[in-house]
Amino acid sequence: xxxxxxxxxxxxxxxxxIAGDGIGKEVTPESVKAIRSxxxxxxxxxxxxxFDWGADKFLREGVSLPAGAVEMLANEFDAILFGALGDxxxxxxxxxxxxxxxxxxxxxxFVNARPVELFHDRLTxxxxxxANDIRFMVFRENTEGLYVGVGGFFKKDTPDEIAVQxxxxxxxxxxxxxxxxxxxxxxxxxxxxxxxxxxxxMNFAHDLWQRVFKQVLQEYPEIESRHLYVDTLAMxxxxxxxxxxxxxxxxxxxxxxxxxxxxxxxxxxLAPSGNIHPGRTSLFEPVHGSAPNIAGKGIANPLGSILTxxxxxxxxxxxxxxxxxxxxxxxxxxxxxxxxxxxxDKATVxxxxxxxxxxxxx
Ligand SMILES: NC(=O)c1ccc[n+]([C@@H]2O[C@H](COP(=O)([O-])OP(=O)(O)OC[C@H]3O[C@@H](n4cnc5c(N)ncnc54)[C@H](O)[C@@H]3O)[C@@H](O)[C@H]2O)c1
Numbered sequence: 341x342x343x344x345x346x347x348x349x350x351x352x353x354x355x356x357x358i359a360g361d362g363i364g365k366e367v368t369p370e371s372v373k374a375i376r377s378x379x380x381x382x383x384x385x386x387x388x389x390x391f392d393w394g395a396d397k398f399l400r401e402g403v404s405l406p407a408g409a410v411e412m413l414a415n416e417f418d419a420i421l422f423g424a425l426g427d428x429x430x431x432x433x434x435x436x437x438x439x440x441x442x443x444x445x446x447x448x449x450f451v452n453a454r455p456v457e458l459f460h461d462r463l464t465x466x467x468x469x470x471a472n473d474i475r476f477m478v479f480r481e482n483t484e485g486l487y488v489g490v491g492g493f494f495k496k497d498t499p500d501e502i503a504v505q506x507x508x509x510x511x512x513x514x515x516x517x518x519x520x521x522x523x524x525x526x527x528x529x530x531x532x533x534x535x536x537x538x539x540x541x542m543n544f545a546h547d548l549w550q551r552v553f554k555q556v557l558q559e560y561p562e563i564e565s566r567h568l569y570v571d572t573l574a575m576x577x578x579x580x581x582x583x584x585x586x587x588x589x590x591x592x593x594x595x596x597x598x599x600x601x602x603x604x605x606x607x608x609x610l611a612p613s614g615n616i617h618p619g620r621t622s623l624f625e626p627v628h629g630s631a632p633n634i635a636g637k638g639i640a641n642p643l644g645s646i647l648t649x650x651x652x653x654x655x656x657x658x659x660x661x662x663x664x665x666x667x668x669x670x671x672x673x674x675x676x677x678x679x680x681x682x683x684x685d686k687a688t689v690x691x692x693x694x695x696x697x698x699x700x701x702x
Pocket of ligand 1 (some may be wrong): 642
């Protein structure tokens with residue numbers, strides 16, 4: 341079956357590169373190198389345009405997300421390759437919130453896609469589990485829920501203080517993420533979709549999730565649909581991850597479950613993610629942050645960013661190039677050509693060069 345790309349960019353694509361802060365500036369160039377290597381051999385065209393948005397610019401000019409940036413990205417680029425944001429000199433993290441949350445919300449990137457795939461048996465903390473046992477996708481709703489910032493304080497800083505944080509769920513928002521999960525399963529010939537909520541306790545917001553799920557699943561009779569409360573899901577993912585192909589859930593639970601999944605597959609240095617709106621400019625970022633504790637030392641693991649680039653190439657419809665990046669990462673792990681966080685002694689640039697060569701040689 342031919343799989344329709346989420347973004348029809350044809351043979352040429354324009355990519356905005358926002359490396360950001362800390363190790364974002366170290367791993368992102370390695371990703372660009374790997375992509376260039378994959379693209380050259382397949383005769384596609386790709387143009388990278390770099391943007392220096394991050395803590396340095398914010399401290400120097402007071403600018404986080406420049407005026408007109410969202411429209412420019414939406415109109416002129418197919419995708420955004422993002423590093424990480426966060427700098428100890430900006431304790432409020434204001435620039436990161438403006439840029440990352442700004443782009444997620446203003447570009448309406450409602451799908452947070454977090455693949456969990458174990459590339460080498462030694463990387464999982466689970467006993468007796470091998471690479472074939474841990475392979476599933478988590479779709480987290482990315483624009484609603486408890487993270488929209490609706491709420492307030494009453495009697496702040498007094499002993500009687502009350503803080504309210506609203507959980508915002510629209511029918512449209514719930515439906516489109518659940519539908520995306522089923523469509524993904526269908527496109528990739530996966531058999532099982534599990535929706536997770538806490539409808540036994542959150543009897544308004546997650547009642548809506550229940551009703552929408554039951555309605556949407558009727559349209560996908562070939563897919564086995566299942567529901568788990570999120571506490572049960574957390575236990576089951578650890579007990580036997582083989583049960584899952586696709587998991588779909590709300591913003592808060594998706595945040596937590598996808599981090600749990602990342603840890604099962606080797607941890608932060610290897611975890612990729614995509615913030616996606618099918619058909620529109622979407623943003624791809626490794627799950628890790630700017631890691632100020634190792635920034636500037638040249639030892640950050642670039643593999644999470646390179647796997648993220650693989651997701652971005654899939655999104656553009658360039659699946660064989662995406663596979664080339666994933667295969668090269670798998671080989672680096674097999675040959676233990678890795679950075680210190682994975683037990684190796686290689687530098688960021690050495691790993692990046694190795695991957696680019698392996699991709700180019702294919
Ligand atoms: N999407 C983002 O941009 C994002 C995500 C998470 C955290 N942050 C920000 O990053 C800063 C640091 O946050 P944190 O320390 O909680 O999380 P972090 O992911 O930056 O680091 C956590 C730990 O993992 C290690 N680590 C992370 N990525 C690694 C890599 N590629 N290679 C080797 N080791 C790696 C770090 O050295 C650190 O010990 C904060 O300012 C935070 O707000 C940004």
